[in-house]
Amino acid sequence: MYTFQEIWGNQRLLQHLRIAVKNEKTSHAYLFVGGAGAGKRMIANTFAKYLLCSGRQEEACGICDSCRVFDSGNHPDVIHVTSEKKTLGVDEIRGQVLETVDIKPYHYAKKIYIIHQAHTMTVQAQNALLKTLEEPPSYAVFLLLAENEDAFLPTILSRTVTLKISPLSEEEISRYLIQKGLTTAEEAVFFAAYGQGRIGHALELIEDETFGQMRENILKQMSQLSSMKLADVLLLAKEWEIYKNDYRFLDIIDLWYRDLLVAKSLRDEGFLIQKDKKEMIFSAAKEPTEILAKKAAAVIKAKERLKQNGNFRLTLEVMLMELKENKT
Numbered sequence: 001m002y003t004f005q006e007i008w009g010n011q012r013l014l015q016h017l018r019i020a021v022k023n024e025k026t027s028h029a030y031l032f033v034g035g036a037g038a039g040k041r042m043i044a045n046t047f048a049k050y051l052l053c054s055g056r057q058e059e060a061c062g063i064c065d066s067c068r069v070f071d072s073g074n075h076p077d078v079i080h081v082t083s084e085k086k087t088l089g090v091d092e093i094r095g096q097v098l099e100t101v102d103i104k105p106y107h108y109a110k111k112i113y114i115i116h117q118a119h120t121m122t123v124q125a126q127n128a129l130l131k132t133l134e135e136p137p138s139y140a141v142f143l144l145l146a147e148n149e150d151a152f153l154p155t156i157l158s159r160t161v162t163l164k165i166s167p168l169s170e171e172e173i174s175r176y177l178i179q180k181g182l183t184t185a186e187e188a189v190f191f192a193a194y195g196q197g198r199i200g201h202a203l204e205l206i207e208d209e210t211f212g213q214m215r216e217n218i219l220k221q222m223s224q225l226s227s228m229k230l231a232d233v234l235l236l237a238k239e240w241e242i243y244k245n246d247y248r249f250l251d252i253i254d255l256w257y258r259d260l261l262v263a264k265s266l267r268d269e270g271f272l273i274q275k276d277k278k279e280m281i282f283s284a285a286k287e288p289t290e291i292l293a294k295k296a297a298a299v300i301k302a303k304e305r306l307k308q309n310g311n312f313r314l315t316l317e318v319m320l321m322e323l324k325e326n327k328t
Ligand SMILES: [Zn+2]
Pocket: 052, 053, 054, 055, 056, 060, 061, 062, 063, 064, 065, 066, 067, 068
């Protein structure tokens, strides 16, 4: 668990961390920036374990006291700073960082604070942390995990080494999913595209049964749309109220038309994103490309309307009418 070898992509960033540890030139504070599911926690944990290992070579040894206790999840000198609220406030920083930072590590050379969702830190919380970042005890290392840098005070940014976690290519994610035996080769393409460069996001979707069911349901309805009566099509808007808080169903419809267009114009399954549904897609791709393009545009328009808080039912009814329309 937690080896550099397990991490896909971002090899330069990992090499930077590894060399810093080997040369004993680690900084007191790092800011890892990447979207949800990009691998921030994985990278921070791997770095922390390596930093604390007493028998490390190219990787943490996995057998020293520190490694063993790290793998158990109860390392006394690794503190995970979290909040149960939407923001990380000054109380959390005081209680979980400032009150303990002057106490020397229990057993090991370093004491590592991993601050989760650091981009949600309030200004007061950042100011409270700042003093410690300016004059940290020699043993303290802060790993701030954040989805973006915008929320930070310049004074915080100037005292941390910022490391940006790059998204992986869809091919890399596909290969990962197949190699780990998590999906078939055909499903992998879909989840990789949907994961938007973030393995964690793709993994979440694979495990999310709600998403799987939603996808099956929507694709079935989409494939039947042309043979349905307009009145029944409009009823879908009511049925979809179960997705009122989960607009991913529109992404699925969006992808459906994207793939219909590919099937119609290129006639090559190699370019489909939903390769696992290729039969369904090819048999539904009957309308002229201009009509399909118009329908794809209607889906995007509906997404935008909902984003601007448009009426859910009405927006979907308008969209469904356009999806049912067969004229350009
Ligand atoms: Zn070790």
